[in-house]
Amino acid sequence: xxxTAVILAAGLGTRMKSARPKALHPLAGRPMLxxxxxxxxxxFARLIIVIGPEMEALARLAAPHQVVIQHERRGTGHAxxxxxxxxxxxxxxxxxxxxxxxxxxxxxxxxARRREGDAxxxxxxxxxxxxxxxxxxITAAGYVRKIVEWVDASPDERxxxxxxxxxxxxxxxxxxxxxxxxxxxxxxxxxYLTDIVDRAVAEGKHVAVVEAPEAECRGINxxxxxxxxxxxxxxxxxxAALAAGVTMIAPETVFLAADTELAPDVxxxxxxxxGPGVRVAAGAEIRxxxxxxxxxxxxxxxxxxxxxxRPGTVVGARAHVGNFVELKAAHLGPGAKAxxxxxxxxxxxxxxxxxxxxxxxxxxxxxxxxxxxxxxxAFIGSDTALVAPVTVGAGAxxxxxxxxxxxxxxxxxxxxxGRQVVKPGRARHLRGQPSPDRGRAQKRNKEQG
Numbered sequence: 349x350x351x352t353a354v355i356l357a358a359g360l361g362t363r364m365k366s367a368r369p370k371a372l373h374p375l376a377g378r379p380m381l382x383x384x385x386x387x388x389x390x391x392f393a394r395l396i397i398v399i400g401p402e403m404e405a406l407a408r409l410a411a412p413h414q415v416v417i418q419h420e421r422r423g424t425g426h427a428x429x430x431x432x433x434x435x436x437x438x439x440x441x442x443x444x445x446x447x448x449x450x451x452x453x454x455x456x457x458x459x460a461r462r463r464e465g466d467a468x469x470x471x472x473x474x475x476x477x478x479x480x481x482x483x484x485x486i487t488a489a490g491y492v493r494k495i496v497e498w499v500d501a502s503p504d505e506r507x508x509x510x511x512x513x514x515x516x517x518x519x520x521x522x523x524x525x526x527x528x529x530x531x532x533x534x535x536x537x538x539x540y541l542t543d544i545v546d547r548a549v550a551e552g553k554h555v556a557v558v559e560a561p562e563a564e565c566r567g568i569n570x571x572x573x574x575x576x577x578x579x580x581x582x583x584x585x586x587x588a589a590l591a592a593g594v595t596m597i598a599p600e601t602v603f604l605a606a607d608t609e610l611a612p613d614v615x616x617x618x619x620x621x622x623g624p625g626v627r628v629a630a631g632a633e634i635r636x637x638x639x640x641x642x643x644x645x646x647x648x649x650x651x652x653x654x655x656x657x658r659p660g661t662v663v664g665a666r667a668h669v670g671n672f673v674e675l676k677a678a679h680l681g682p683g684a685k686a687x688x689x690x691x692x693x694x695x696x697x698x699x700x701x702x703x704x705x706x707x708x709x710x711x712x713x714x715x716x717x718x719x720x721x722x723x724x725x726a727f728i729g730s731d732t733a734l735v736a737p738v739t740v741g742a743g744a745x746x747x748x749x750x751x752x753x754x755x756x757x758x759x760x761x762x763x764x765x766g767r768q769v770v771k772p773g774r775a776r777h778l779r780g781q782p783s784p785d786r787g788r789a790q791k792r793n794k795e796q797g
Contacts, residue, residue: 354442357399359445361569376605380446381410388443392441397416401417442517449563449580449581450564470517483542484501484506497542510557582603597615604622607625608628609626611629613631626640633649661678670690676693678693680692681701685702698726699724707731724742732747732750747762750765
């Protein structure tokens with residue numbers, strides 16, 4: 349039986365104190381809505397995302413899934429009702445974009461419980477360490493009797509530790525009927541999704557509950573909760589990497605993106621940070637305090653410490669990128685080395701080339717970017733400035749301190765610096781000190797006089 353997921357993502361994130369829609373705030377380098385979409389795609393045949401007006405960025409993120417706009421923000425029940433005409437047949441689950449940590453196995457359990465046939469509605473619940481002001485799930489004889497908000501709960505109801513996690517699953521027909529019957533009988537004049545439990549119970553239908561870990565079910569409504577969710581997802585990502593054969597010297601200091609790909613036998617030093625779009629091949633070592641984003645690192649390469657790899661960078665097998673080296677849209681060939689204090693932007697570095705300390709590619713002329721090509725086995729002397737577009741041929745050498753503006757042929761030597769001139773004793777003169785020869789002459793004249 350096909351199932352549809354409806355994701356409510358119209359929230360403005362007022363408590364975030366942000367102009368950015370709440371569902372766009374990132375976790376592990378990916379918007380929280382994107383996390384939930386990726387999870388739902390593994391469980392549901394169709395996805396419908398409900399957004400608010402003027403949320404074009406969310407609409408683009410939701411593509412190619414169906415998007416429904418809630419033009420009036422009148423509560424969660426109203427948001428789900430906006431999607432009701434698109435429910436189709438089969439089962440429908442309603443989720444919140446600010447609950448991005450729910451795992452696919454939990455959603456599969458929720459659908460499986462609904463399909464057992466004894467309950468018309470199934471909901472997700474949790475037992476948090478601190479129930480606080482969560483809505484309480486009140487059960488009787490194994491089924492849910494009601495959900496009561498904390499402010500309306502009696503002392504006995506507040507003592508209940510089972511709390512609403514906000515995810516519901518039912519048949520499309522039942523859910524559509526219950527949503528149509530909702531009324532805004534509350535101080536906010538809003539339609540609450542949780543009221544569908546009352547509608548189901550009033551019809552004599554059973555409501556089942558599926559418990560899930562608090563770490564999966566916590567909502568994100570503030571910056572503090574966002575930080576807590578980031579800690580949760582980082583712990584998951586680190587555990588998965590370790591289980592896959594990655595070594596981390598200090599796992600708690602490593603930060604991964606949701607799409608980071610690490611092969612077995614990768615070694616990560618302390619305080620390494622991954623942005624989105626990084627792939628690291630087997631045997632590579634990423635040393636302490638390095639930052640990688642949008643790049644690929646080849647097998648047995650060494651990166652860092654204190655290296656920065658920016659988008660578009662490809663580091664070949666066995667290549668070395670050392671301390672305080674930055675690469676942007678650069679291809680460093682197999683076995684090539686850039687070990688110290690270097691910037692390589694928009695560059696093609698051939699296999700086995702050696703880039704001396706302090707080298708920079710001058711890739712931007714103020715209007716356009718230009719590319720530098722360095723051939724196989726070339727040697728770039730320390731403190732060389734390569735003014736792109738320029739090519740240094742295979743096996744060529746540039747002398748230290750050169751500014752290279754013209755192409756260097758293969759096996760050529762380029763020297764582009766002023767000739768050294770030495771003036772003996774001039775330094776003493778500049779300091780206002782007499783030269784040694786003048787001092788000796790004055791002494792002889794005094795003795796002879």
